């Protein structure tokens with residue numbers, strides 16, 4: 001178990017080992033955008049990881065390719081649907097958009 005803090009609201013959500021950030025965020029924000037349903041194709045689940053980056057699965061080539069097409073990406077960017085919580089440390093993410 002690890003906790004995921006959502007900024008800017010400060011909400012804290014418990015995450016199971018191996019659970020995707022998308023699944024974790026949806027528990028707190030049911031309307032969080034995920035237009036391609038987690039297939040790394042739409043980019044709508046783009047978030048910033050503010051803390052605990054090492055507590056997430058590594059970025060895949062597929063995720064990197066999609067991130068390259070998104071305006072406003074930074075070194076903190078991840079796709080929530082492609083990031084799994086490892087359970088080794090707590091994570092803090094910034095939610096960038098709402099439906």
Ligand code: FES
Pocket residue numbers: 033034035036037038039040041042043044045046066079080081082
């Ligand atoms: S839900 Fe479409 S890229 Fe994550």
